[in-house]
Amino acid sequence: MKRILFVDDEPNVLEGLQRTLRSQRHEWEMAFAPGGEAALAMLAAAPFDVVVSDMRMPGMDGAALLEIVRQQYPSMLRIVLSGYTEMEASLRAVPVAHQFLLKPCEPNTLRAAIDRATSLIEVLNSKMMVSLVGAMRDLPSLPRTYMELRKALADPETSIAGVVRIVEKDVAISAKILQLVNSAFFGLTRDISDIKMAVSYLGINILQNLVVSVEAFRMFQPKKSIPGFSIEELHAHSQLVARIAAHFSSGRKLPSAVVVAALLHDVGKLVMAERAPDHFARAVSGAREEQKPLFAVEEELIGISHAEVGAYLLSLWGLPYPVIEAVAHHHHPSRVRQHALDMITVVHLSNLLAHETSGDSNRGIISQPIDEKLLQDIGVVDQLPEWRQMAEAAAHEPQGV
Numbered sequence: 217m218k219r220i221l222f223v224d225d226e227p228n229v230l231e232g233l234q235r236t237l238r239s240q241r242h243e244w245e246m247a248f249a250p251g252g253e254a255a256l257a258m259l260a261a262a263p264f265d266v267v268v269s270d271m272r273m274p275g276m277d278g279a280a281l282l283e284i285v286r287q288q289y290p291s292m293l294r295i296v297l298s299g300y301t302e303m304e305a306s307l308r309a310v311p312v313a314h315q316f317l318l319k320p321c322e323p324n325t326l327r328a329a330i331d332r333a334t335s336l337i338e339v340l341n342s343k344m345m346v347s348l349v350g351a352m353r354d355l356p357s358l359p360r361t362y363m364e365l366r367k368a369l370a371d372p373e374t375s376i377a378g379v380v381r382i383v384e385k386d387v388a389i390s391a392k393i394l395q396l397v398n399s400a401f402f403g404l405t406r407d408i409s410d411i412k413m414a415v416s417y418l419g420i421n422i423l424q425n426l427v428v429s430v431e432a433f434r435m436f437q438p439k440k441s442i443p444g445f446s447i448e449e450l451h452a453h454s455q456l457v458a459r460i461a462a463h464f465s466s467g468r469k470l471p472s473a474v475v476v477a478a479l480l481h482d483v484g485k486l487v488m489a490e491r492a493p494d495h496f497a498r499a500v501s502g503a504r505e506e507q508k509p510l511f512a513v514e515e516e517l518i519g520i521s522h523a524e525v526g527a528y529l530l531s532l533w534g535l536p537y538p539v540i541e542a543v544a545h546h547h548h549p550s551r552v553r554q555h556a557l558d559m560i561t562v563v564h565l566s567n568l569l570a571h572e573t574s575g576d577s578n579r580g581i582i583s584q585p586i587d588e589k590l591l592q593d594i595g596v597v598d599q600l601p602e603w604r605q606m607a608e609a610a611a612h613e614p615q616g617v
C-alpha cells in the first residue's frame with residue numbers, strides 16, 4: 217500500500233479529494249493535512265511515499281513545505297497541485313517538486329500522475345535510485361518550454377497558434393526541432409520549414425517530446441569533466457541511435473515516439489554526469505579498465521544504471537509510458553517478454569548497432585554483444601546482416617540540415 221499525504225489549507229479541497237479518490241482506498245492509504253505544519257507533524261509520526269501539496273497556504277506555503285520534505289525525506293515523491301493563478305508562485309517550487317498538476321484536477325489525472333510516480337518506484341524497485349534522484353535538488357523538474365507546453369495543452373482554450381508561439385519563443389529549440397524533423401528520422405518527404413508545419417505533420421505529442429529531448433541535452437551541464445565521457449559524443453551517439461531507430465520504423469508499424477525514446481535512451485548518463493559525477497567517473501573508468509559495458513559496471517557499483525535513472529526522470533516529467541519503458545529496459549529488453557520488434561527491442565538493437573558502427577563516437581566503451589537468441593525468439597535473426605549494413609550507412613548519413 218502506498219501512503220499518500222495531501223496538503224491543502226482549504227477544507228473543501230481536501231474533502232473533494234477524499235471523495236473523488238475514495239475508490240483508491242484499497243491501493244492507497246491516504247491522509248489529509250490542513251497545512252504545512254500539520255503535514256510535517258504527520259510525516260514525523262509515520263512515513264509516506266508521496267506528498268501532494270497545494271502552493272499558496274497561510275503560514276508555511278507549499279514551496280517551503282516541499283523544501284523541508286526534500287531535505288528530510290529525500291526518497292518521497294513531491295507533487296504540487298495548485299491553481300492556475302498560483303502558477304507564478306509555483307515557479308518557486310520548481311526546484312523542489314517532481315511534478316506539477318493544475319487545479320481543478322480531474323480525479324483520473326491525479327490518479328494517473330500518482331500511479332505513474334508510484335508504480336515506477338515499484339517497477340524500478342530501487343530504494344537506491346529514489347534517494348539518489350530525490351536528493352538531486354533541481355534535477356527532476358520539467359524543462360521550461362516543455363512545462364509551458366504542457367500547461368498550455370491542459371487548457372482547452374489553447375490554439376495551435378498558441379502552441380507554436382511557445383516553441384518559437386525559444387529560437388535555439390525551434391532550430392533544433394526543425395533540424396530533427398527534417399533529418400531522416402521521420403521519413404517526411406517534404407521540407408518542414410517552420411514549427412507550425414512540424415505540428416501539422418507530426419502532431420503536438422511528438423513535438424512536445426522532441427522539445428524534451430532537446431531541452432534535456434541543454435539543461436545538464438556537468439561541472440566536472442569526466443575522463444572518457446563527453447556530452448558532445450553522447451549527443452552524437454543518441455542522434456545516431458535515433459537515425460537507426462527511424463530506419464527500423466519505416467515500413468513497420470512503430471510509433472514515431474520510438475525516435476524520441478532513442479534520442480533519450482541515455483539521458484540518465486547526463487543526469488549521473490551532472491549530479492553524481494564521482495560515482496559516474498568511477499563507473500566510466502571501471503568500464504574501461506575491466507573492458508565491460510558501462511551499465512554492467514554501474515549495476516555492480518550501486519545496483520542500477522543510467523537506464524533506470526533516465527527512465528525515472530522521464531517518468532517524473534510525464535513522458536509517454538512506452539518511451540519510459542524503452543529507456544528503462546534498453547540494456548535488458550528481456551525484462552519484458554518480447555514477441556515482436558517493439559519499441560523496447562528497437563531502441564535496444566539500435567543502440568547496439570550504433571556501437572558496432574565505425575561512426576559511433578563511444579570509442580573505447582565496450583558494448584554488450586547483440587543477443588542472437590533474443591532475435592531468434594522473435595524470428596528476425598536472419599535480418600541482422602542487413603541491419604548491420606543499414607546502421608553503418610546511418611552512421612555516415614549527413615546529420616539533419
Ligand SMILES: [Fe+2]
Nearest residue numbers: 481482523546
Ligand atoms: Fe545506455
Ligand SMILES: [Fe+2]
Nearest residue numbers: 453481482567
Ligand atoms: Fe547508448
